[in-house]
Amino acid sequence: MGGAARAVKFLGDVVAYFTSASTWSGADGIVHRAAEHTGMSVLAVLAGVVIALPVGLALGHTGRGGALTISVSNLGRAVPSFAIIVIAASVFGIGAEPAFIALVALAIPPIVTNTYVAIDGVDTDAKDAARGLGYTGGQLLRRVEMPLALPLIMAGIRTSAVQVVATATLAALVGWGGLGRYIIDGLATRDFVEVFAGALLVALLSIATEVVLAGVQRVIVPRGLRRAAVGGAGAGGEVATLPGVAGAGHGAKR
Amino acid sequence: MDATVAEMLSAADPWIRWDWVASHGDVILQRLREHVELTLITLAIGLLISLPLGVICWRFRRLYPPVLGVTGVIYTIPSLALLAFLIPFTGLTTTTAVIPLVSYTLLILVRNVVAGLDAVPAEVRDSARGMGFGRARELVAIDLPLAIPAIFAGIRIAAVTTIGLITVTALIGEGGLGQLILDGLYRDFRTELVIGTQLCVVLSTVVEVGFRGIERALTPWAGRRAP
Numbered sequence: 117m118g119g120a121a122r123a124v125k126f127l128g129d130v131v132a133y134f135t136s137a138s139t140w141s142g143a144d145g146i147v148h149r150a151a152e153h154t155g156m157s158v159l160a161v162l163a164g165v166v167i168a169l170p171v172g173l174a175l176g177h178t179g180r181g182g183a184l185t186i187s188v189s190n191l192g193r194a195v196p197s198f199a200i201i202v203i204a205a206s207v208f209g210i211g212a213e214p215a216f217i218a219l220v221a222l223a224i225p226p227i228v229t230n231t232y233v234a235i236d237g238v239d240t241d242a243k244d245a246a247r248g249l250g251y252t253g254g255q256l257l258r259r260v261e262m263p264l265a266l267p268l269i270m271a272g273i274r275t276s277a278v279q280v281v282a283t284a285t286l287a288a289l290v291g292w293g294g295l296g297r298y299i300i301d302g303l304a305t306r307d308f309v310e311v312f313a314g315a316l317l318v319a320l321l322s323i324a325t326e327v328v329l330a331g332v333q334r335v336i337v338p339r340g341l342r343r344a345a346v347g348g349a350g351a352g353g354e355v356a357t358l359p360g361v362a363g364a365g366h367g368a369k370r
Numbered sequence: 371m372d373a374t375v376a377e378m379l380s381a382a383d384p385w386i387r388w389d390w391v392a393s394h395g396d397v398i399l400q401r402l403r404e405h406v407e408l409t410l411i412t413l414a415i416g417l418l419i420s421l422p423l424g425v426i427c428w429r430f431r432r433l434y435p436p437v438l439g440v441t442g443v444i445y446t447i448p449s450l451a452l453l454a455f456l457i458p459f460t461g462l463t464t465t466t467a468v469i470p471l472v473s474y475t476l477l478i479l480v481r482n483v484v485a486g487l488d489a490v491p492a493e494v495r496d497s498a499r500g501m502g503f504g505r506a507r508e509l510v511a512i513d514l515p516l517a518i519p520a521i522f523a524g525i526r527i528a529a530v531t532t533i534g535l536i537t538v539t540a541l542i543g544e545g546g547l548g549q550l551i552l553d554g555l556y557r558d559f560r561t562e563l564v565i566g567t568q569l570c571v572v573l574s575t576v577v578e579v580g581f582r583g584i585e586r587a588l589t590p591w592a593g594r595r596a597p
Contacts, residue, residue, distance in 0.1 A: 123459065126459075191571070193530070193534075193574075194530065194533075194534065194570065194571045194575060194578075195534075195567060195570070195571055196534040196535075196537040196538075196548070196551075196567070196570055197534075198537045198538050198548060198551060199537060199551050199563070199566065199567040202551055202552075202554065202555045202563055203563060203567065205555065206554075206555070206558075206560055206563060278446060281448070282448030282449070282450075282451075283448075285448050285450050285451060286450060286538070289541075289555070290555070296450065299450055299451065299454045302454075303454075303457075303541065303542070308457055308458040309458075311454045311457055311458070312454065312455060312457070312458050314451070314454060315450075315451040315452070315453075315454035315455045316451075316455075318447075318448055318450070318451035318454075319447040319448070319451045319452075319455070322446050322447055322448055322451070323443060323446050323447070326446050368531065368534055369445065369449070369474055369531045369535060370448060370535075
C-alpha cells in the first residue's frame, strides 16, 4: 500500500473508532474520560484562583514583593510540567490527588503574576483621585483597582486554565484518567488509532477552553475597559503573551 | 536481613543519591547532549521559517492576522496531543518530535520579528530611502539589524519554551532530560527525576542569561532599554 492509501485507511479506522458505541460508554468511554478531564481542570483552576487571587491582590495593592513574585514565577516557568506531575506522583503516590496537587501548583503562578501586574499597573491618577474622594484602602481595591485590573486578571486565569487542561493530559502517565489515557494507553499498546483519537479530543478540549474563557472574559469585562484587554479575541491570544514584551505574567507552553 | 531491608527503604527515600550521579555521569551528559541538540535543531528550523514569514507578514500586513490565528491555534494544542497526531504518519521518529516543537516556536518568533520591524523608527527608514537605499537593501541593512533586540528576545523565549517541551518527547523515545525523568518514574528512583528536572531548569537559566548577554552585546546602541 502507498503512503496515501495507508493514510486514508488509517483515517477510516479513526472514523470507525469514533462511530463505535463502546468508544463512548463505560469507565474508559469518551464521555467519562472527558468529564474527568474537564472536572479535574475546573477544580484545579478554581483552587488556583482561590489561592492565587488574594495573594496577587495583596501584592499589587501594597506594591510590595513584586520583583520576588515575578522571579519565583519565572523560575516555575522553567520547570517542565511533565516533571511537576511526576514529582507530585513520587511524593503523593499515584492517582487523582497528586494530579490535582500538581495542576493547582501549575495554575497559581500565572494568576498571581497577572493579578499583581494588573493591580500594580492601575493608573496612579485614578488611585489618587479615589483617595482624594476619601476612599479607604479596601474601597480603593474593590471599586477602582479591581475593575480596572479585570481584563489582565481574566487573561491570567485563561492562561492558567489552558495550561491546566494541557497538563491534565500528562496526568495519565501517573495513573490518573482523563483524555490523556487514550494517548498513553495507545502508545503503550502501539494502537495508533486510539492515540490519534485521544489527540483529537485533547486538542478540541484545549481549543474549547480557550474560546469559552475568551467569551467569559468578553462578558465580564466592562465595555469601557475592553480595549485595554491584552490580546482580546480568539484562540492563542494571551497564551502567547510574550514575557518581556508584554511585561505581564504569562504561562509557559505545556 | 532486617538491616538490609531498612537500608533499602532509606536508600529508596532520598531525593538525590550523589553516588549514583557520580557513577552515571556519562548517561547524564548524553541526555543533556540529546536535549541541547534537539533544542538547537528546533530553533534553527523555527528561525528559518519564521524570519521570512515574519518579514512577509510585516510587508503584506493582511497576511499577519491569519498567520497569527493559525499559529495561535497550534500553540493552544497540548504538546502530547500534537505529538500523538503525527505518530500515525511519521512514526516514533525525530521528525515527529521536531514538527510540534518547531510549530510552537512559530507564534513566538513571527510575533517578535514583526514587533521588531514595526519598532524601526520611520525617520530612520526615511533617511535610508533618502540615501537611495532600495527596498531589499533597506531591509537587510536597516530594518533587520534594528529589529535584532526583539528577534533575539523571541529566540530566547522560544528556546526556554522548547527546553521545557522537549521533556515530553522522551515519551516517543527521543531521549533528552525527559528520559531521566521518565526512567525515574518507571524505576521509582527519585535521583534521576531530580537530576532531569534540575538540569532542565539550569539549562533554561543558562539560555536566558546567556541570550540576554548576547542581546546586549549585539545592540550596543540599545543601552539598557533592550526588552
